[in-house]
Amino acid sequence: MDSVRNLINITDLSVQEIDKLIEIADDIVKNHSKYENICAHKKLATLFFEPSTRTRLSFEAAMLELGGNVLGFSSANSSSAAKGESVSDTIRTVGCYADIIAMRHPKEGAPIVGAQRTTVPIINAGDGGHFHPTQTLTDLLTIKRKKGRLSDLTIGVCGDLKFGRTVHSLIEAMLRYDNIKFVLISPVELQVPDYIKESMNKAGVLWTEVESLEEAMPMLDILYMTRVQRERFFNEADYIRLKDSYILDLEKLETAKKDLTIMHPLPRVNEISVEVDDDERACYFFQALCGKHIRMALILLLLNIQV
Numbered sequence: 001m002d003s004v005r006n007l008i009n010i011t012d013l014s015v016q017e018i019d020k021l022i023e024i025a026d027d028i029v030k031n032h033s034k035y036e037n038i039c040a041h042k043k044l045a046t047l048f049f050e051p052s053t054r055t056r057l058s059f060e061a062a063m064l065e066l067g068g069n070v071l072g073f074s075s076a077n078s079s080s081a082a083k084g085e086s087v088s089d090t091i092r093t094v095g096c097y098a099d100i101i102a103m104r105h106p107k108e109g110a111p112i113v114g115a116q117r118t119t120v121p122i123i124n125a126g127d128g129g130h131f132h133p134t135q136t137l138t139d140l141l142t143i144k145r146k147k148g149r150l151s152d153l154t155i156g157v158c159g160d161l162k163f164g165r166t167v168h169s170l171i172e173a174m175l176r177y178d179n180i181k182f183v184l185i186s187p188v189e190l191q192v193p194d195y196i197k198e199s200m201n202k203a204g205v206l207w208t209e210v211e212s213l214e215e216a217m218p219m220l221d222i223l224y225m226t227r228v229q230r231e232r233f234f235n236e237a238d239y240i241r242l243k244d245s246y247i248l249d250l251e252k253l254e255t256a257k258k259d260l261t262i263m264h265p266l267p268r269v270n271e272i273s274v275e276v277d278d279d280e281r282a283c284y285f286f287q288a289l290c291g292k293h294i295r296m297a298l299i300l301l302l303l304n305i306q307v
Contacts, residue, residue: 005301009131046073154180157224168196263283
């Protein structure tokens with residue numbers, strides 16, 4: 001059990017390992033046939049205690065394209081969790097049937113509990129408002145493919161920065177690259193948690209908080225939009241009041257750089273107008289494709305399959 005490699009937080013991977021994953025993901029695109037049967041007879045279990053489209057399906061597509069098989073469930077109601085089974089017991093049981101596990105759970109820290117009992121690699125596919133490391137790998141691959149670098153960037157993150165686990169993981173990852181600046185765009189009620197600010201301060205990264213998307217736009221190399229997450233709110237009135245805080249449209253993009261990269265982890269509600277989709281700077285559907293490629297590379301790394 002000591003030799004099992006898990007991915008709970010993006011910082012579980014070194015910068016060198018992330019670079020290697022990006023290299024493999026690019027090679028998968030260039031030499032797809034080389035990887036078609038590399039995971040033959042291997043099984044991925046997708047344990048999703050919370051709804052997902054892109055993350056779950058991209059994991060399943062990744063394993064299938066590597067020649068492996070998938071099993072699992074897409075909601076807690078269709079698992080023994082509905083009967084009261086603990087996460088620890090579920091993970092330990094599924095480890096008897098699968099070679100690797102991808103798990104999403106609404107409770108922060110649930111993957112850590114699972115990792116303490118797993119006998120096979122476990123991947124955190126999102127735990128509440130905490131972390132989402134494979135989305136971050138997706139984001140890093142997207143940025144590298146679009147910008148050609150992961151340093152010397154001004155990144156604007158906009159929307160729900162309090163509960164947005166994709167934002168938290170992205171910031172944690174980018175702290176390890178040179179000359180990164182963050183512009184945090186949100187209402188006061190949805191600002192980045194203090195522990196994230198402390199991490200930025202400790203790393204010596206420049207950051208600023210603003211409430212105006214228009215104010216931030218001209219300085220950005222990357223704009224990372226997020227939705228206001230209804231499922232994270234305890235008060236419906238607060239959600240309704242804040243849900244339309246930021247809506248990106250073509251008018252707001254008039255002052256943006258011509259090579260701005262617009263990203264979004266999806267799903268989108270209305271925070272990016274559909275008129276933006278045809279703008280050459282919109283990269284969120286390309287981002288979804290990158291998610292499949294980087295998860296293919298990650299599966300190979302955690303299963304210790306040499307390429």
